[in-house]
Amino acid sequence: MGLGQRIALVFKAKASKALDRAEDPREVLDYSYQRQLEMLAQVRRGLADVATSRRRIDMQYGQLETSSEKLRTQAAEALQLGREDLAREALSRRMTVTSQLDSLAAQRESLRVEEDKLTLASQRLQAKVEAFRTRKETIKATYTAAEAQTKITEAVTGISEEMGDVGMAMQRAEDKTEQMQARAQALDGLLESGALSDATLPTGGRDDLQAALDAARGAGDVDAELTAMRRELSAPTQPKSIGPGTEQGR
């Protein structure tokens, strides 16, 4: 027997356990329908969790992109000020941010794939649950018990398989969501510690690197002002030495 057939048998075995437990197979229809409704509700909650987790990652991704851009600007500014040490610091931090961005992008993508699959699976399950409800009433109106038995077995086995499938999609999505949440927390920690130089702080994002740059620029400003003042101070003597020759010559 092939692998596909063996997996199909596992589904059938699980469904037939439920059928065996019931005195009257018709009870199984109602019981199964209840479980389907519960499952649908679970899947909807699962989807909402995945979406929340993805939105959080999207937000962090945006923060990191802003950080990356800011660090690039800071590096350029530092170079203009002749502070290669600060430029190096900014660029090395930017590399950390970039590597975080890359792995975050990969994880975001895999979460999106699971979310899409779960969305499709939940739509299928919803359609099947609706069909099951109709089928259930038809079967209950069936004349002979033997005929009903066959139809019940088919319907319950079919829907159990669907629920098993959507159940696995949910497990995968939940696993991915947990991984993402753990990662999001770790990143929050990194962003808070300033290691990734959070440029989106509500206080205006003044970090140590920016402070050093401001100081360097401040020092540069002072130097420039000093030079300007020296020039001003020495200015009155200059026109005298050059000026008189030309002005008075006329």
Add this chain to the structure above:
Amino acid sequence: MIVRILGEGQFDVADIDALNELDTTLQAAADVGDEPAFAAALSGLLDAVHQIGTVVPEDQISPSALVLPARGTALSDVRTMLGDEGLIPG
């Protein structure tokens, strides 16, 4: 005959013999624990189902004669799936 690909839904496949051979290859790879061969066989089998099968309407409820793991499922996950408690809920 109806074939389910986990995570993708059901397909109606008229020529099941074409699949059985591929399924046997898959089984053989699983038995010897050859992960790359298993991945290749699974991928080939899923492609074949897509190619020769038609999608079963969403409101049709029928058990599948063949259930195939999702693309990229690890061999260890498939083994767990076949176990008593298994990956398959319910």
